[in-house]
Amino acid sequence: MSLGLSLFLLNTGCFAKKIKAESVFFNNSIKEDATSAVLHRILDAGDKPISEIKFEKGTYHFYPDKGLEQFCYISNHNDVVIKTAFPIFNMKNLVIDGQGSTFIFHGKMIPFLIDMSQNITLKNLNIDWEIPFHSEGLVVSSDLKNRTFDLKISDAYPYEIRNEQLYFIKESYEHNLGQAILYDPERKAIAYDTESYTPLTLYHHLPKSEGVVKNSTNYKYKLDPIAPSQRVIGREFRLSVKEIEPGLIRIFNHGKKIPPVGKILVCKGEQHLNRLAPAIRLTGTYGFKATNVNIHHAGGMGVIAENSADLILDNVNVTPSHGRMVSTTADATHFVGCRGKVELKNCTFNNQLDDATNVHGTYQEVIDLLGENTIGVRMGHFQQQGFVIGKTNDTIGFVRLSKSFFPYDKLTIKSTKRFNSRYQIITFNEALPKNLEPGDLIENLSGYPEVLVENCNISRNRARGLLLSSPKETIIRNNFFSTEMEALLIPVESGHWYESGNGSNITVENNVFQDCNHSGYDRGVIRFVTDDDNENIAFNNIKIKGNTFNHFDNLVLEIANTNNLEFSNNTISLSKTFPKLFNQDCAIMVKSSKNIEFKNNTYKGEAPLILETEKDMPKLTFN
Amino acid sequence: MSLGLSLFLLNTGCFAKKIKAESVFFNNSIKEDATSAVLHRILDAGDKPISEIKFEKGTYHFYPDKGLEQFCYISNHNDVVIKTAFPIFNMKNLVIDGQGSTFIFHGKMIPFLIDMSQNITLKNLNIDWEIPFHSEGLVVSSDLKNRTFDLKISDAYPYEIRNEQLYFIKESYEHNLGQAILYDPERKAIAYDTESYTPLTLYHHLPKSEGVVKNSTNYKYKLDPIAPSQRVIGREFRLSVKEIEPGLIRIFNHGKKIPPVGKILVCKGEQHLNRLAPAIRLTGTYGFKATNVNIHHAGGMGVIAENSADLILDNVNVTPSHGRMVSTTADATHFVGCRGKVELKNCTFNNQLDDATNVHGTYQEVIDLLGENTIGVRMGHFQQQGFVIGKTNDTIGFVRLSKSFFPYDKLTIKSTKRFNSRYQIITFNEALPKNLEPGDLIENLSGYPEVLVENCNISRNRARGLLLSSPKETIIRNNFFSTEMEALLIPVESGHWYESGNGSNITVENNVFQDCNHSGYDRGVIRFVTDDDNENIAFNNIKIKGNTFNHFDNLVLEIANTNNLEFSNNTISLSKTFPKLFNQDCAIMVKSSKNIEFKNNTYKGEAPLILETEKDMPKLTFN
Known part of the structure; x- marks a missing residue:
């Protein structure tokens, strides 16, 4: 079927x-x-x-x-x-x-x-x-006393104001000031320290009405608080706008720092509405x-x-x-x-x-045990609805992340049935694990690729460079990165997007990392992280070698939950492109990891400490 | 395909x-x-x-x-x-x-x-x-000086106020005060004269912004101004609400008469959002x-x-x-x-x-002539999107309503292809009519049923009783009607819903029509009407006999564009249930019609004139 x-x-x-x-x-x-x-x-x-x-x-x-x-x-x-x-x-x-x-x-x-x-x-x-599908406006003036700023909007972005809210009108589509960020037109890149100014504080929270809360909490099944029908509840617009003259909009009541004159405010509306027309879609x-x-x-x-x-x-x-x-x-x-x-x-x-790319699978939550070899699963994130985990004979891993990042058992798919976008039934060729419990996750171990990213320029974008979650061989070579968040993020992420996979067998070599993480996040340029906060190993066999980190700030590398990582022949220097954002950080932080080796690296930065190791780990030396 | x-x-x-x-x-x-x-x-x-x-x-x-x-x-x-x-x-x-x-x-x-x-x-x-999917609130007080009124809302209708707008929160659904109407809780029916009070004036119009207008008018194809993406443009909320205490909401800035205390305001939100879960759907x-x-x-x-x-x-x-x-x-x-x-x-x-029922086909607009026997058609109303006009060998009529309500040519379907919800391609077994022009309409002459409505109680609802657009035999017998608009509407409607068909061969007998049209419309209880304003015949062979019209107002029957209608053995009396709304109306109005006969009827009403005939028609006599 x-x-x-x-x-x-x-x-x-x-x-x-x-x-x-x-x-x-x-x-x-x-x-x-x-x-x-x-x-x-x-x-x-x-x-x-x-x-x-x-x-x-x-x-x-x-x-x-x-x-x-x-x-x-x-x-x-x-x-x-x-x-x-x-x-x-x-x-x-x-x-x-x-x-x-x-x-x-x-x-x-x-x-x-x-x-x-x-x-x-x-x-x-x-x-x-x-x-x-997005819109842009130049910040032309600001009034720090009254906490307003003015946007100059060109004819390329037709707009309308309704009940003091700004809507950009497209071809059979519109969006509001949601998911806004600042661009620096001189660099044609995300503005330095944009997180101090953006996103705009478009909403504030309302106390949820009693009847509404009762209605939700009485519901028989789990509700997704970020699904489109739920996320609108309990909030209202905080920001308001006024047209000063055609094409000139004043924005009131922004709750972060007032954006600087000369920057370009880019917005694309609300996430649950704004991802609808990718250029190339393959299934x-x-x-x-x-x-x-x-x-x-x-x-x-x-x-x-x-x-x-x-x-x-x-x-x-x-x-x-x-x-x-x-x-x-x-x-x-x-x-x-x-x-x-x-x-x-x-x-x-x-x-x-x-991000420039994101390679992952999906975690799906087991909610029903339906006989000897069949389970019912729930999709976690509303924007992964309808995704079918795999095909006949693919190997599915059963994971309980609180115990281990690796599967405690593996079965192969006999068939999948998509009943609806959130709920699917999966039948296996084999009997279900005896210790399987609702709440456990599944991932498709056959559904990870070998990855090569080579000779690419990854820069000027919002968010990360590469998110890498494949355990197969991954090679990141000879690329240039200048991203506003992490250049390389190697996560285990099961709480928001339900993107499965723990990156292993990764080689990162001969890349240039130029002034990443410049928008305000206190994170490593390369960062290993799990959102299940425990000390289990998630990442294995990582080589980071021959790279150049030319960085305006201190923190370059965050290692966590990792086994067998070699960091060698890298050069770290201070770019002075921007003022430091986190000048008390060390250059490298390591926690909950083992078999970490540093050799033949050159440090020319100005961090107060090069290497910080979590206290219950064996002492490491930066070489 | x-x-x-x-x-x-x-x-x-x-x-x-x-x-x-x-x-x-x-x-x-x-x-x-x-x-x-x-x-x-x-x-x-x-x-x-x-x-x-x-x-x-x-x-x-x-x-x-x-x-x-x-x-x-x-x-x-x-x-x-x-x-x-x-x-x-x-x-x-x-x-x-x-x-x-x-x-x-x-x-x-x-x-x-x-x-x-x-x-x-x-x-x-x-x-x-x-x-x-709808909500109800009792009007508990009003302030005619400040033009506000207060709604008492029970726990059955959880709500939330955001930016001074009221939202009723359902299970994964919500709606605002759109499409509101008053109910009279004593009669458990639509309130007398509700049109003076409702719908609420939820929106007012904005001057459309220059860029937005340019964007729309430059668009290559015809836009539908009432489609969801278009209808939101150029308007904003006019009404505002305030919570006086939990469950008590004050409504400000209503532009019609302030609803009377004791009535129940019913609302269901905006039409383009509120028709989503019918009980039984057959295709x-x-x-x-x-x-x-x-x-x-x-x-x-x-x-x-x-x-x-x-x-x-x-x-x-x-x-x-x-x-x-x-x-x-x-x-x-x-x-x-x-x-x-x-x-x-x-x-x-x-x-x-x-309405209690509505029987019709669809008019679809010919927009492309694609070779000898193929046309491209456009669906007119956004809520008829995706409807496929018929199946192989069905007879399709080609209509130019400005010239005649009846088809000028007929072909049979070879195949239909639904490319998208608005656009379909229809291939015929025969060559296209030589005089076919883009803008002409098609209707499926095979797609009309014989209709019987018998022993039914049709009352207490918003809108009409029956909308009848089938040329096949239609019998309406022994029913009770008490509707806030027309009890029977026999239309040719091509400008809004694109609902095709001209009712003919209709027998209306032994029904009781009790106080219809009581909400404020100046229309006949039974009404023949075309929205193409010309004198051509649209309706044929109609018998209205043995019915009882017990009516609070004058106007009972509106005849237009009709040939061969018999109105016999009917009794019309004055109910005095409500004050008259249109006391200068006659009881029966006839225009652009021929072969209309009145016999053996009894008139006990109090209209200043029983029968009014349009001046260029032969004189008719009410008997």
Whole structure:
């Protein structure tokens, strides 16, 4: 039973027919709205197979009005009703070659929706949106006495004020001042110390009304406090705005520091609404290559891949266009439950509003034991709803994180049934573990890839560089990082996003880390962390060697819950790019770890202490 | 190509297997949440066919948490992601017998989701919701000088105030003071003259911002100004509220008359959000019977049937429970594109917030001529999105309403493709009409049913009694009507809901019409009307005989664009239940009509003139 897949898949995926696949060519005559022409040809691919779709070099617009509509559960996004002109469903050995063309999308579209396909190549094209899903305004003045500041908003960002709230109006979409951050237009990067100023304090909390609380607490099942229907309860707008003149907006009652004049305030609205139109979405696809592709914008991630394998991005560049501060409004790339290889080579990931990449699985909570070999599981985060953990014969680990970060038992999948976006039933080939209890988590041990990130420029974006949660071999080599949070975050995270996997077998070599963590977080440039606060080992076999840390602040490396880490031949120096934010920090902090070795490193920084070790650990020496 | 249907349909609909269907019995042990048990058995029906599902008499709760999730386009509702425990898909000869049980639903569920099935019977059950989708408050005081009034809200309607706006909090749902109306608790019916007081003036208009207008007007395609993304533009809240004490809310800045103390204000929030959970939803189903079914509530319609046939409701009662003023929040029943027979017998349709029934097709706008026999069509109303006009070999009429209400040509369907909720492509067996132009409408002439409404009580509800748009034989007999708007509305409506069909061959006999149209509309109790203002004939062969109009006001019958109408043996009297609202009206108005005959009627009313005929029509006499 495959609930939720469309019959359409059956009708176009006619691999059985032995008709020779043809090369299809589109010229500029369809440029005003290429959707119908492209879509109709792709939908005919069952009868008339396609090997290649080529475009005459040019600028092509794609509108949703005549696009193919799909309801999609997308990991780390909203579940959306979305249009596409490129439904690449059950296709094989297809090359889409823009020959340098620019595709401009309008409104709620997913440019490339790729499902259950094999060996798909995208090349030589630029993806952009006519009207972006985020908005920008220049801080032109501020009044520290009255605690207001004024934003100059250009015609590129049409807006309206309703009941003293600012709404930016897009094509069949709008957003408010939610998830705001400051950009420094001179550096075209996230502003130094932005956390002192942003996000804007858009809401304040209300005392929850008695009847509402009773209503919630009486409910039979677990409620998700951050799900869209729940998160609106118990809060109201605190901020208010007033139009001083057309295009000039004064903002009142901001509760953090007043943003400095000259910075650009970027906002994208509320998280539960703003992740809806990624540029490239892959599911169940084995073999995908993108080369010479520029993703200038997306209302969500640049590339989001789920349950796919062997994904290569070579010279894929996420960069803003038209002088915008922002490229994609969420991660540049993101890989959930993928396997085989994930390679990011020669890429630029700039100015996106979330991580450059994040490689992980999902933890799903066991809530029902249904007989000898069947369980009911609940998805933890509302934006991972609908994600199916794996396929027949995948190995599932059973985890109780309070006891160990590693599975206490492993079974293999017989079948999965998605009853709804939160609740699925999984049947195993084997009997359930005897000690299995509701509340335990499962993760797919077959659903982690080998990762290579090489020769990439990762900078100017909000959030992290790379989040690495695969236990398979991970190589991070010859990259340049300048991110406002951690350059590399190696987490075990089970409490918010339910992103599974403990990074192991990671090599980080010959990278440059330039002034990361400059927005206000007191964290290591490279950081190992678990959100289950215990001393168990989570991370294994880590090599950090030959890297250059040119850092404005002290803290470079945070190690926790790690076994067998070598930090060698690295150079740490003080950049003086910005004033230090945390001048009492040491350079390296180690806790709950063992077999940690420092050798042949050079420290030219100015921390009061280079290496701080938690007191019940054996003493370590920085060399 | 069947875009949007689920593979699931293929897997459970195994008519080919010749296993004997069994009777399934559920007892009270599953009453706390019957969803999983019922759902799992129904999903197994492919392998283990079911002839009957019986319930031990009792009260059963159904929660969405483990229900089957579907994304549904529902005519005259929102497009919704909804859960169900009864996915009756591709089933045949099934009886569901509650044996007097009450099914209580929680949150966003569709109790019975019936698709592509045959001969389905529901009987002996009561449908209700734990927490209703609407809210009620008693007007306990008012201040005419300061133009405020106070609502007393019971614990049954938990609420919260955010930024001076009132939100009623339900199970994973909330609504504001939108679509409010007054109920008279003594009559348990819509209050006399409520239109003077309601709806509340929740919004006022803003001057649209320049950039926003430019953005919209530059858009390549037609925008729908009432679609959810558009209707929020250019307006803001005008009303504000303040909590005087817990459960007592003062409402400020209402722009109509201040509601009288003692009346109950009922509200359900905004139309584009509030039609999401009908009680029974039928699509593509041939043969459906409901008997002894009480629908006490639904967050939408009681029964919504699309493209189905032979539907019999016998002793189906839409009535409120628990002292609530409101039963369903939209129509009691509604039939779109249905065929065969629709019969409503011995039913009570009380206190629903829209019509008792509405029988119609859809007009779809031709926007693209795509070759010799293919057109692209656009759905007009956002809540009819996704509706598919018909099936292979159905006869489609081409209509240009400015010229005639009847089709100028007819073709038959070869295939339909739903590309998206607004845009579909229809291919015909024949060549397109030579005079076809974009802007013309199509309707499905095969998609109208014979209608019988007999021995029903239709009263206490908002809006009309019956909307009749089928040209097939329609009989309305022995019913009692007391509705706040027209008892019978026979329209041609192409400008808002795009509901197609011109009622003809209608017999209205031996009904009682008691004090209809009492809420403030100056309209006939029975009303023929077209929204294309011309003199062409739309309605044909109408008999109105042996009815009793006991009316508080003057106007009883409005005839327009009608040919061949007999009004005979009817009695019209003055009820004096309420003061007259329009005492200068005549009793009967006729325009743009011919062959209208009045005979053997008795007039005991007090209108200044019984019959008013438009001046260029031949003179008529009331007899």
